[in-house]
Structures are given as C-alpha cells and as structure tokens.
Amino acid sequence: MTNNHSAIAKQTKQFQLLVCIYVDHQNVHLTQYLASQLLEFVKSQGHLIDVKVYYNSLDPAQVFAKDKLASFGFKWIDVPCPLKNSADNQSMVDCLEDIHSDRSPDIVILVSGDGDFVKLVLTAQKLGKKIIAFAQRGNVKQRLKEVVGSDFHFLDELPSLIGFKTQPQIENSQCQLTYNEAVEYLIEAIKTALSKRKRAGLGFINSLMCQLFPKYQGVNSVCKHQGKTFSRFSELVETAVKDGKIRFQDNQLFVIEADKVSA
Structure with a gap:
C-alpha cells in the first residue's frame, strides 16, 4: 500500500507545473509580507523549484532588505556593479540558462516592472513558457505590461489573487x-x-x-x-x-x- 501511494505521489508530481521566480530587487523591494504573499500565490500555480533575487551589495538598503528576508530561503545573487542594467542582464542570462536546463520551469514569475525584460519575456513565450509578472504601481514600463498581457499584475493585487485562486470549486x-x-x-x-x-x-x-x-x-x-x-x-x-x-x-x-x- 505504501509503495502504491509513493507511485501515485511520484506520478502526480510529474504533472505539476514547475515554477521559477526571478526578482529584480533594484526595481521592486520585497517586504516580508509581499514575499509570503508571493509564495502563497505560487502554490496555486505549481511546484516552486527556485527563487532568485538579484541585488547589489554596494547598496546598504538592499543588503538590509536581504537580511530581513533571510528566513525565506531565497537564493540571493549579488551583482556588485555600478553599471546600469547589470543585475537585469545577469537575471536574464540565468533565466534563459534555467529554461534550457534539464529542469526547465513551465512558469516563469518575473518580479519587476523594468522594460529591459521585454525581450526575455518574448523569448520565453516562444519557447512555450508561461510568464507571470508582478510590479509596483508607478514603476512599470507599458511595453512590459503589453507583452505579458493578462498575466501581468501589481504586487498589491496579490491578496485578491490568492483569495480567488484558493476558493473551493465545488458548485x-x-x-x-x-x-x-x-x-x-x-x-x-x-x-x-x-x-x-x-x-x-x-x-x-x-x-x-x-x-x-x-x-x-x-x-x-x-x-x-x-x-x-x-x-x-x-x-x-x-x-x-x-x-x-x-x-x-x-x-x-x-x-x-x-x-x-x-x-
């Protein structure tokens, strides 16, 4: 009986959508509340395999935020470069490498409103990936919203999204x-x-x-x-x-x- 349950669990996991999150911390500053809400949202999407947060250790504010979120177990990737878009470029390279890896995500969740990610979104979509983007109000490029489409959301919408996704579907x-x-x-x-x-x-x-x-x-x-x-x-x-x-x-x-x- 135990072996049967194990086989069922393994088969169920095989069909779960794999999810990766990429956070542009220079564009969106996650709080503990938003981080927990984001992780709760992912439960309605599939199986989370990685969360990568890109930050610059030369910025004391970003280092402080990293320490505040240490308990969440995110993978923090330091890009200590003063050049513009350096963290964005690193996250795009990492995302494409992950997509072409043996454990390629089915869903890519992008936490940024930066227009630099438009090309990444279009490329990932062509490769059959679903893109979900979250951004802060007042800090998002219109082109990014357009290419992501209906799966673009503002971070303050997370509570309502979680409530909608977790409602029992029985009627x-x-x-x-x-x-x-x-x-x-x-x-x-x-x-x-x-x-x-x-x-x-x-x-x-x-x-x-x-x-x-x-x-x-x-x-x-x-x-x-x-x-x-x-x-x-x-x-x-x-x-x-x-x-x-x-x-x-x-x-x-x-x-x-x-x-x-x-x-």
Missing part, C-alpha cells in the same frame, strides 16, 4: 465545460502549438487554450464529477494522459494519433 454553476469538451480543446491547443513550432509546455498550452477558446476559463471551469471542478491544470493533463487522449514526454504535450487510440 455546479461554476462548471462551463465537460471534461470531454476540455480534452478536445486541449488536443486542439497542442496541435496549434506544434504546428507553429512552439514547445507545448504545460503553462503555454493552458494559456493557449484560454486564447483559442473563450468558453475555457481555466481548469476551474471544467466539470470533473458531482459538480466539482479540476483544481490544477496538471490534474486535467494527468487525467487525459491516463485516458490515453494525449502523451506527456520531456515536459511537453503531444497528441496521440487516432489510429493508436482506436487500436
């Missing part, structure tokens, strides 16, 4: 799609991504489904059973894989050919 009225309809949308989104030579990562396919099918409003709009809905996109994917509808390999989704399904 029939919230169900807009049947499971079979959602699978059809899922398959079509995978085909669309692959036809455009985009990597069909979990985060990217979820976003693409929202764009292609207005009726799909995230997995909490998909009926599972007894009026309940799916709580995570990875849960929907895992179910579709078990049902033989799609294939998941190398952190990417594929459509199983019709002849193999009917065989």
Whole structure:
C-alpha cells in the first residue's frame, strides 16, 4: 500500500507545473509580507523549484532588505556593479540558462516592472513558457505590461489573487465545460502549438487554450464529477494522459494519433 501511494505521489508530481521566480530587487523591494504573499500565490500555480533575487551589495538598503528576508530561503545573487542594467542582464542570462536546463520551469514569475525584460519575456513565450509578472504601481514600463498581457499584475493585487485562486470549486454553476469538451480543446491547443513550432509546455498550452477558446476559463471551469471542478491544470493533463487522449514526454504535450487510440 505504501509503495502504491509513493507511485501515485511520484506520478502526480510529474504533472505539476514547475515554477521559477526571478526578482529584480533594484526595481521592486520585497517586504516580508509581499514575499509570503508571493509564495502563497505560487502554490496555486505549481511546484516552486527556485527563487532568485538579484541585488547589489554596494547598496546598504538592499543588503538590509536581504537580511530581513533571510528566513525565506531565497537564493540571493549579488551583482556588485555600478553599471546600469547589470543585475537585469545577469537575471536574464540565468533565466534563459534555467529554461534550457534539464529542469526547465513551465512558469516563469518575473518580479519587476523594468522594460529591459521585454525581450526575455518574448523569448520565453516562444519557447512555450508561461510568464507571470508582478510590479509596483508607478514603476512599470507599458511595453512590459503589453507583452505579458493578462498575466501581468501589481504586487498589491496579490491578496485578491490568492483569495480567488484558493476558493473551493465545488458548485455546479461554476462548471462551463465537460471534461470531454476540455480534452478536445486541449488536443486542439497542442496541435496549434506544434504546428507553429512552439514547445507545448504545460503553462503555454493552458494559456493557449484560454486564447483559442473563450468558453475555457481555466481548469476551474471544467466539470470533473458531482459538480466539482479540476483544481490544477496538471490534474486535467494527468487525467487525459491516463485516458490515453494525449502523451506527456520531456515536459511537453503531444497528441496521440487516432489510429493508436482506436487500436
């Protein structure tokens, strides 16, 4: 029984979206409250694998902030350079290296309003990654907001985002799609991504489904059973894989050919 539970837990973890956070501390100064809210938000997105905070030890204020947040276990990366954008450049290099690594994140959370990150966002999106950005009001470039789109938020919106994501999804009225309809949308989104030579990562396919099918409003709009809905996109994917509808390999989704399904 224990081995069975272990196997189930391992399989469930396989389908979890992997999340990395990159914080531009020169642009956004995280407080203990915001840091805890950000981590709570990540729980609704997937499995957090890393938090990298970029700061300049030549600035006493940033060093003080680093010490205040020491208990959170973030990876603080010191870029002690007076040149403009030095920390931004380092974080962009690190992010792209992480994306091309063996444990590539499905979701990249960028905590910055700096326009320097526009190119990184566009590149990551082309590689099939979902980008979520948080910035402080009054300190954000419009172009960054545009390229991130609906997944751009201000940090002061975190409490409401957490409240929305953690509401129990149990009422029939919230169900807009049947499971079979959602699978059809899922398959079509995978085909669309692959036809455009985009990597069909979990985060990217979820976003693409929202764009292609207005009726799909995230997995909490998909009926599972007894009026309940799916709580995570990875849960929907895992179910579709078990049902033989799609294939998941190398952190990417594929459509199983019709002849193999009917065989």
